[in-house]
Amino acid sequence: MDPFDSNSTERASLPRNMIENSMFEEEPDIVDLAKDSTAYPTFPALDPDEVAYEPRSSRLLVRGLGENDVDDDEEDCESSARLLGMSFMNRSSAQRSHSSPYVRQLPPRSCSLPSARTTVVCVLFLVIVASMTMVLYFLPGCTFTKMGCPKSNNKTSTNGTDSELFPWAEFRLPRSISPLSYDLTLSPDFNNMDFTGHTVINMSVLHNTKRIVLHSENLNITKATFRIGNGDASDVTILEYKPRQQIAVKFSKELKAGQNCVLTLDYTADLSHTYDGFYNSSYIDQDGNKRVLAATQFEPLFARKAFPCFDEPSFKAIFQIKIKRKLEYMALSNMPKVKTTLLANGFMQDEFAKTTVKMSTYLVAFIVGNFTPTSKNVSDILVSVYSVPEKKEHTDYALATASKLLEFYNDFFEINYPLQKLDLVGIPDFLAGAMENWGLITFRETTLLVGTQSSPLEKQLVASVIAHELAHQWFGNLVTMSWWSDLWLNEGFATYMQYMSLQTVLPQLDIGNLFLAMRFRAMDKDALNSSHAVSTEVNTPEQVEEMFDSVSYEKGASILLMLNASLSSDQQFRKGIIQYLKQFSGLNTDTDDLWNSLTEVDLSNQHPNVSEMMKSWTSQKGFPLVTLSRKGDQVTLTQEHFLLTSDDTSHSSSMWTVLVTYVNDNCSLAPDCRQLFTLSAKSGTLKVPESVKWLKLNYRNTGFYIVDYGHDGWGALIDAMSNNAKVLTQEDRASLIHNIFSLSKLGRVSFRQVLSLLNYMSNETETTPVREALLQLNNIYHQLNKRYEQGLVTRMKSYILNLFGALTEKQTWTKEDSVSTQELRSALLETACYLEENKCKQQAKDLFRQYIDSNGTFQIPGDLQRVVFSVAAQSTDDWGTLLTIYQYATYDSEKQNMLQGLASTPHTPSIVWLLSAGLNGNIIPTQDLPSVIRTVCRSFTGNLIAWDFIQENWNQLIEKFPMGSFAIQRIIKAATSQLSTQLHFNQVQSFFSSLRERGSQLRSVQEALETIRLNQRWMERNLPSLDKWL
């Protein structure tokens, strides 16, 4: 039985509650706050002791459910160390629950599948709970907890409305009210790490209604007033429904369509300690002083943590922002500052211009701290790059790159950047790579700052992140997806534009290699049953977070490339894009709007219809496997769903319109050689001259599909490649390597055949095919290592070192200017040193010694730093030295390489210390914990320790990183993707299913389990071949 039933990834939509009679179809629901627990639909039966009622505006809080007895304050270092003696490979989950003091208790038994007796008990229990609820509800002025009634309620304000009913029971807000503008005044206090806020929301009533529902999270609202038109303001009661982060005002009389009204709210809140909302951050300056700052990260659902708002992308509005600050700080926001006033208390108030365009709440941003700018005027826009003062000299490259790209996009989209200024700010402690807030883009320092010594590879990273975020100023900011289900319209586009713009503006960065590798990884993920359609319904905060994955970004970008590559010219794609941006400027769209715009400009009659064709790629998950069979001059192509973890894909009715491109042995390199065949049915036939020896489909891998050439077809291609690898472009060679490994995972080709193809590698010198082959082989090596197949591990190591030995030998250890050469040598040398090739290790050690002895005057080339530091970290003494240098290094990209080096240590106490330090964030920033875990997990011991660490600290991890977020996805993947035994499968499954609402439903968990199962099958199928052929 395949446990990965497709239904298991479907999320139950939130149950609807009491239906109140309503005038409008779209807003029928209310929540009886005293009874509802819909935010926790998967909960087991409640233990009355674990439910605390707060009748203040009838909030219901559910605490402690499903939580384990792990003490989060336990010293992580100690706990992991204590577990080290027990290899998690040798512990069954049953043993584990008895032997470890850190066991997770089994969740309370639920009432499901009851016996008659249990049913009676459960019914009685529910009656008791209901009775208690009624009693509590009628107890006024009391916050009821386990302790009784310890304090009186602090009501926001009162006007006598019946406050027991929260008037809305949906995750999405009602559409009857639309915000027009927000006036925000915020006053952060760095002594108390909190802030006060004053928000005035101007709204328009679209349909008659008796309620206003909006978002607010962790805001303590102290005063609320409401007025209609120019009438008098009066106090109103704010109802709050915490599970959905919603607040509401109810009215006894209807608000009438067409009326304008104003809601004014005063509130206080703590600055967030995580990386979202209005959060505090700090860093140590070059004099060793701690500096604090506050910054915002609102995408996707966190503007509501800074101000009450209609926090959905389609509620666009005008914003005016004022920030109060101490004299020694500066404030930045989306718009330029227009006025600074000295206040009576000695504070300054900065007032920013009103936004000139309507904007979604997730794009609002403000920062308070010490930053220094470098600026430049570009087409009448003031472009500035801000950093902390001591890193000012690292901003030049970003400024020059942003300026070039701004001009490129202004021209490409034929719409000028609409704001007056564009700031790019490097934030010392920032979780995402960057965030496209309109006019105030925030970055991690690594993705913005480069020094004079930086390698081209580091510049490539900075340029591509800037290109991505700048593209968002049009795709996302100007035209925004209506809802998170179409996130790909933002992210797929920005990702595609980032590669496309750089190929034109900075061709020396060789961005094409990275784009191709990224498309391969997107296919690997999309080949799993746990994947999802590019456009997918989302109904919970976790599901919104989970949309930030490679399907939205990389698959989104890949299908745009595929479409563009199949149109008759680049200009046609561009025309469609311009039309789309102009038509929907300032508005919200869904996927159909884009395809319709592109269909309208497609006059080629080359394909059926852009809209119909592309829907097959966005509305269903996965992608096709195209199988080729040939008889004389007849070539038959058939398509099926490429699904890695199902033995039988015939049940899948998925079908795509595939624009199959192909070349043959007579003409295989130039773009003119490419021929096109539209496969829109299950199979299709094309004719080729009988003299053609071989066909290569998916020219330069611009299509999002995998090709199986059949036994003879593969044989002919393998022969051709072994005679002369240059008969195909390097993209096509890499594509063959990726495809054959994928087919081997599917069981369609033998591993013997994979090895036959790889024989040509001894003549391969280009970056993309070498990197793809290394990645695939290393993956098998790591899996063997995690299974403790020591004999095969040794043979695999020799195989890899032999296959790439000659090419590795040719690599230099000195400064290198070409990006592609850097990519090639860093991949080869990292593998060689990791596999303990002596010469490589010696070179790395020598370079490290030279670096230490030079006292900061000798620089290790940026692309070699990681390998050099990783080798150094193998020795305990050098690890200590490296840690000391790390602490004092200011240049972020070098620090990152040092950290990766430190995380490669084989020394158990050091690994334990690193993980623990990353979690508490003092020496190792918490933002870097996911990448530390990834590196740690490469080794056998590291994976064991990290897996224990993740289990012990899960609660803290999901507190630091939002559930379902990219950071959580990375952590889960790092710890599980190289496992391949039944025991590992059981342990991973058992841990995550014990989490229930704290993670068991995450897509990344399904993906992890599916990947282990897949690895397990591959190993079982191929261990004998590996034994025979390696």
Ligand SMILES: [Zn+2]
């Ligand atoms: Zn983006």
